[in-house]
Amino acid sequence: MVHFSIISATASILAAASLVSATPVPSNNEPKARIIPFVNKHAAARRSESYNLSETTKRDLYRIQRRNERAALKERSGTENQLKVKRTAAALEPFDIDSARKARTKKRQGSAADPLVNTDDFLYYGNIDIGTPAQVTTIDFDTGSSDLIVPSTACANCTGPFFDTSKSTSFATTNQAFSTAFGDGSTADGVLSTENVAIGSLGIQNQPFAVITQASKGFDGPNAGLMGLAFPTIAQTGATPWFMNLANQGALASNVVSFYMSRQGADGSELCVGCIDSAKFTGQPEYFPLTPGNASQKTWDISTQGFTYNSQLVTQAMTATIDSGTALIFLPPSACKALYSKIPGAQPASDGTHFTFPCAKAGSLGAIGMKFANSNTVFNINPTQFNAGVFDKAAGTCLGAALSSGQEDGVALVGDAFMNTWYSIFDYGNMRVGFAQGV
Numbered sequence: 001m002v003h004f005s006i007i008s009a010t011a012s013i014l015a016a017a018s019l020v021s022a023t024p025v026p027s028n029n030e031p032k033a034r035i036i037p038f039v040n041k042h043a044a045a046r047r048s049e050s051y052n053l054s055e056t057t058k059r060d061l062y063r064i065q066r067r068n069e070r071a072a073l074k075e076r077s078g079t080e081n082q083l084k085v086k087r088t089a090a091a092l093e094p095f096d097i098d099s100a101r102k103a104r105t106k107k108r109q110g111s112a113a114d115p116l117v118n119t120d121d122f123l124y125y126g127n128i129d130i131g132t133p134a135q136v137t138t139i140d141f142d143t144g145s146s147d148l149i150v151p152s153t154a155c156a157n158c159t160g161p162f163f164d165t166s167k168s169t170s171f172a173t174t175n176q177a178f179s180t181a182f183g184d185g186s187t188a189d190g191v192l193s194t195e196n197v198a199i200g201s202l203g204i205q206n207q208p209f210a211v212i213t214q215a216s217k218g219f220d221g222p223n224a225g226l227m228g229l230a231f232p233t234i235a236q237t238g239a240t241p242w243f244m245n246l247a248n249q250g251a252l253a254s255n256v257v258s259f260y261m262s263r264q265g266a267d268g269s270e271l272c273v274g275c276i277d278s279a280k281f282t283g284q285p286e287y288f289p290l291t292p293g294n295a296s297q298k299t300w301d302i303s304t305q306g307f308t309y310n311s312q313l314v315t316q317a318m319t320a321t322i323d324s325g326t327a328l329i330f331l332p333p334s335a336c337k338a339l340y341s342k343i344p345g346a347q348p349a350s351d352g353t354h355f356t357f358p359c360a361k362a363g364s365l366g367a368i369g370m371k372f373a374n375s376n377t378v379f380n381i382n383p384t385q386f387n388a389g390v391f392d393k394a395a396g397t398c399l400g401a402a403l404s405s406g407q408e409d410g411v412a413l414v415g416d417a418f419m420n421t422w423y424s425i426f427d428y429g430n431m432r433v434g435f436a437q438g439v
Contacts, residue, residue, distance in 0.1 A: 092429055094285075095253035097275040123327070124261055124269055124416070125223035129198040131168030137161040138223040141259075141271050142325030143300050143426055144413075145228035146235035148197065148209035148242055149180070152190070157215045159224050165211060170196045178210040180236060188215040197242055202273055204246060208239030229257055229324070229426065234298045243273065247428050255429030259324055260438060261420035263382060281423035281436035288372045290431045291319060299323070300426055302433050303373035304412065307335060307402075309342040310366050311378045318410045320370065322424060322433055326415030328388060330405040335412070339402060342366070346400065349391065353404050356397040362387045368402070370418070379435060382421040 125140045130150060137150060138161060151158035152165055165171045176192040190212040197207040212225075232240045240248070247255035252274035260280035262269045270277065276285070288302040300322045306315040315335035331339065336355065340346040343365055345358040357365060362383070369380035381401070388399040401417035425434035 092254050094256045094258070094276040094425060094427060094434075095274060096278050097272060098277050098279040101279075123223075124259075124271075124324070126271060127199075128227065129203075130163055130195055131165075132170040132196055133168075134196075134198065135161070135163055135167070137163055137225055139225045139227045140223045140325060141227050141229055141257075142323070143229045143257075144321065144323035144325045145226065146230045146232055146241050147180075147228045147237045147239070148207065148226070149188070149190075149212060150209060150225040151212040151215075154213045155188075155190075155215055158188075158212060159222065161224055163211065165193075168195065170205070172206070173211070178212075178237065180210075188212045190214070192237055199273055202246055202251065204242055204249075207242050207245065208237050210237055226325075230299045231297045233296060244428060246274070254427075256425055256427045258423065258425040259419060260423050261324075261416055262438075263420050264384060276423075276425055279439075281438055283436055285423070285425055285434035285436040286372075286375065286377055287425075287427065287430070287432045287434040288375070290433065293431050297431070300433055301411075305371040305373060305375075307331065307339050307412070308367070308369045308371055308378050308380075309339065311369075313371060314338050314342050316410075317373075318412050320372070320412045320414045322419070322426070323413055323415050324419060324424070326413055328415055328417050329402045330413040330415075331402055332408045332410060332412070333404045333406060334408060336402060336404040339368070340400065343368075343400070347397075349399075353406065354391070355400045355402070355404075356391045357400060359387075359390060359396050359398040362398055370412075370414075379418075379422055381418055385417045385420055388417070 123140070125138050127136050128139050129136060139150075150163045151160070153162040155162070165173075171193060172195070173191050173193045177189070178192050179187060179189045181187050190210050192208060193211045194206040194208050196203060196205050197209070198204070227243075228235070228241055229243050230241070232238075232244065235241065243257050246252050254274055256272075256274065256276065258272045258276045260268065260270050260272075260277065268280070270280065290297055291301050291303050301319050302322065304318055304320045306313045306317050308314060315331070315338045318332065318335065333352075337348070340348070340355045340357075343355075343357055345361055347356050348354075349356055365383060365386065367378075367380045368386055369378045371378055386401045388401045391397045391399045405411070405413065421438060422435040423438045425436075427434060
């Protein structure tokens with residue numbers, strides 16, 4: 001879901017870097033991949049008085065609605081951007097940065113891996129560099145949307161760190177207005193612009209993005225902006241997303257971006273651009289092709305056999321949109337009802353969206369998971385992540401992390417409540433998504 005979004009959100013902006021325009025970043029012979037540390041405040045917020053699960057859910061549902069509306073509008077108007085995947089590196093397997101790290105350790109005794117930082121659960125964000133000289137801001141990396149949005153110093157209601165356009169020699173504006181609505185119904189407005197954007201040594205010159213100059217309500221931080229990692233077909237800016245620009249230019253060791261989301265406030269969450277990190281998972285990733293897997297691809301969608309309870313399928317088959325910007329999991333109403341009918345003591349809440357269960361049973365709910373198409377593997381959700389928090393303290397009821405989307409559209413929106421159990425690999429070069437058991 002998007003914690004403040006166009007469609008969903010996940011992003012981060014980090015240290016200084018060499019930039020490219022339409023060519024890869026020149027560098028030494030080492031593979032071009034970068035780990036970005038994440039900081040996550042969702043669990044802390046959830047435990048605080050300010051946390052409002054109802055508002056989080058409302059924003060997620062609003063985002064689903066907005067995404068469907070925008071996709072339908074682009075289809076009717078014929079303005080969908082065409083997906084162009086540079087196939088020169090399409091057959092490459094994901095580059096494992098941990099293997100390179102171990103090799104460097106052998107060659108350079110005393111060297112250390114990059115420090116990786118994360119706290120708490122659910123909202124994961126990091127840093128990007130933007131402008132010349134580089135300014136650092138915080139970004140939510142979002143596989144459910146496709147635009148880069150950064151608040152400027154002119155935005156009084158936004159959350160910083162802000163981007164000061166007057167201090168960048170590479171900033172250019174198109175003077176074309178940009179407007180988007182957020183999950184709580186508030187709006188943000190600005191202008192389409194171009195700028196140098198980098199994460200570590202990976203950079204793009206003249207990356208199109210939206211610089212926000214005013215908002216009816218502040219971004220629902222603590223991050224400042226959002227970087228979409230989905231496909232250009234749904235980009236409101238009409239631009240190719242930053243990550244796909246890098247991939248199309250051959251600037252990555254492999255055309256993937258992968259997420260490790262830690263649980264229970266543990267350190268170590270990371271986004272790996274151009275790489276996977278086998279230190280963050282066990283076993284071998286299992287990959288699933290995107291659907292439809294062609295030039296009309298909008299988001300990271302894969303086919304499922306359905307959701308499972310104690311390894312048995314209990315819902316119909318559906319498409320799963322793997323969305324790092326969504327906190328929870330949203331199912332069609334019939335599928336949600338079918339799943340909770342198997343969970344002892346589960347009851348629908350009065351809002352028609354949430355389901356509750358006895359908090360005392362949180363550790364013994366049974367195994368809840370998913371099976372993807374043409375696979376015998378059951379991808380169970382860590383029980384601690386299926387408990388979304390206390391609903392009624394006096395009644396001793398808690399909320400489940402699977403909610404009703406209110407739409408019988410055959411689509412499950414699968415967010416962080418699933419991804420922080422499973423290391424998630426978004427393979428643009430091979431048009432697939434992979435999962436491995438997170439450590």
